[in-house]
Structure formats: C-alpha cells, structure tokens
Amino acid sequence: MEGAQILSTEDLSIIVGSILVGTLSRILILKEDYRQYPSYPNGYLIHMITGFVAAALGAVALPALFSKNFVAVTFLTLALQQFRDVRKMEKESLSDLEHTEYTYRGAAYIDGIAKTFESRNYIAFITSFLASITMMVLPYAIWIKLIGGFLVGFAALFLLKNFTKGKSIGDIAQVEEGTIEVKDSNLYVNGIFISNILGTENAEKLFQEEGMAVIITPNENHYRINLDNFGQRQAALFEATRALGNKRYAFTRKDYEKGRVVITLIPIKRDLDALIEAVKKCPLLESAKKSHAVLKTNLKGD
Amino acid sequence: MGRESSLRPEYQILAYVTLAKERVISSNCLCLLAKSEDEAKILTADVAKAMKADVTKLTNGDYVIIRV
Structure with missing residues (x-):
C-alpha cells in the first residue's frame, strides 16, 4: 500500500471486512427493549447509519497510517466529534420530548441514555479498529485474515458489552x-x-x-x-x-x-x-452511582 | 400530579374555598365562601375540573385548588 493511489484488493477487503464487523456490532447492541428506545424504524436507521460511520472511521484509520498518511490521525478527532454529536443529538431529542410524556425522564436519565448511545458508537469504532489491526497483522491468506478479524472483533464486542453493562434497581x-x-x-x-x-x-x-x-x-x-x-x-x-x-x-x-x-x-x-x-429493570444511573468503597479509604495510612 | 418530581415544582394556588367568612382575606387567588359543606365540595370540584387542577383538603375543612 506504499503511497499507492488505488487500494489493492486485499486492503479493500480488510476495510470492508472491518466496517462490516463494526456495523454488525452496533446492530447487535441496538436493542429495542422494554424501554422502547430507540424508536422503530427511524430511530433504528439513524443509529445504524451512525454506527456504520463509526465503524468506517475505525476501519480506515490503520490502513491509512500504514500508507504513511499520518494526517489520517485526524480521523480520530473526527470520530470523537462525531460521537459527541450523537450524544448531543440524543440529549436534544429526549429533552424536546420531556413535556409530552406522562412524567419527566429527568436530566439525569437523559444524560445516562445519551452517554450510552455515545459509548455504543465507541464500541462500533473499537471493534472495527481491532478487526482491522488483526486483519493487517495476520501473515496468512486473505480469507484467514478476515475470519481472524471477525473473531477478534466479536470477542472485543463481547468484552465491551459486558464492561459497559450497568446495573439496575x-x-x-x-x-x-x-x-x-x-x-x-x-x-x-x-x-x-x-x-x-x-x-x-x-x-x-x-x-x-x-x-x-x-x-x-x-x-x-x-x-x-x-x-x-x-x-x-x-x-x-x-x-x-x-x-x-x-x-x-x-x-x-x-x-x-x-x-x-x-x-x-x-x-x-x-x-x-x-x-x-x-x-x-430501571437502570442505575451513572450520575447517581457513588462508590461505597471510598468510605473505607484509610486516610491515616497505617 | 405527574410533575411532582420535577426538579423545581411550580405550585400555583388557583382558588381557596372556605365556609368561614373570617378566613377570606385579600390575596391574588380566587376566594370563594360556601354556605355549606356540600356547596364547598361542589364549588371545589367545578373549579378544579374547569382549571384541570388538583385539590387539597385542609384539616380545617377548607379546600385549596392548586396546579403544579
């Protein structure tokens, strides 16, 4: 890929494969649960597309660096900006609905939901990024690279899903x-x-x-x-x-x-x-969560 | 009263319905003097329905019509 203007078939396969892993990850964690959010079908579509964009950013970051295109690092800031926008979009959308619901969601709950949506985009980004690293590093045939990338991507999805899973009441x-x-x-x-x-x-x-x-x-x-x-x-x-x-x-x-x-x-x-x-099943809000352990901190140091 | 738990509930007293004349003092809300307990109930219900408001019955038997 050294300075080449046109992508090789292998690079293209890696990028497409990684985007697929990232987008699939986003779709898999895009559940319409009892909270009925995101709304179906338009809310689904919006989040699938933003997930696709996040996955695309993760997928092309490494191949761009390998081609000595160091400006590509700016992709990461673009990704951050995009994820922040997702959070902002959710917050605005839910705040606008506050006066139409039976009761208020409240600012804390809205903040929690918006953060969740932002973090799910990071999951799409990281899974596709890790899949792309794996595919590029493995010294085998392209189909083995793709399988390896898929496995690593979904393993990362599993770990991140468990890591970001919050408790409920x-x-x-x-x-x-x-x-x-x-x-x-x-x-x-x-x-x-x-x-x-x-x-x-x-x-x-x-x-x-x-x-x-x-x-x-x-x-x-x-x-x-x-x-x-x-x-x-x-x-x-x-x-x-x-x-x-x-x-x-x-x-x-x-x-x-x-x-x-x-x-x-x-x-x-x-x-x-x-x-x-x-x-x-009401989630425990991150903003309400306090560490109980901090109360046991030994300040004297003995 | 689904807005009870909003961060800063804005309570507004819309009317005060009483049977005792001496409790009717000047205020910025409507004060109604009822002749009997039944009339007080009917007045309260009518005003509350019209204003889509809630009613609190005080221990002295008077009614306060409030909106949150």
Missing part, C-alpha cells in the same frame, strides 16, 4: 407491592405519607379503586445513596408510567427512616407484575 433492592390507603384525603403507601392532593371524593375513590404502588427496599443501607437520588427516583417513576400508562397521578416518595422508596400511580393498564418488572 433490581440488582440492589427488593421491589414489592405496596398497600394503598387514603385517609382524610391523604395518600399513604405502607404507612408512608405520599401526598395530600386527593382532596375530592372522586380523587380518593379513583386512587382506592385503581391505584397501584410498589415499595423499593434497598438490600444494603449504602444503596440508599443511589436510590434516594432524585434523578434515580424520577427515572423509576418514568419507567413505571411508560410501561403501564398513566391515567392520573404519579408520585415518588422516599421514607427517611428505612430508606424505602415508593412509586405509586393510577395506571391505564393494571398489571402488577409489569410494574414491578419495569421498576426492577
């Missing part, structure tokens, strides 16, 4: 059904005061007949740091209302004594298992 807490009680227009769930805006008989009756509630109890006391976080509770409430719909009223409240968190609402679809599942 269900990993750190128990989620159980709560008992709703309305006393003198005050709403209580398992004895925890929630709200006093059920001032009319209609509101009281509606909540007593159709209200649903879950109690989140942290497994360890220090998990309260995560669960008490405002953004985290808002994210759980958002997931609950999106899974079941929201006819009227949706509250989240924390209990200061035992660290329990209440999610209660009047859903459109009454399905307790779905409510518990939605809350359990």
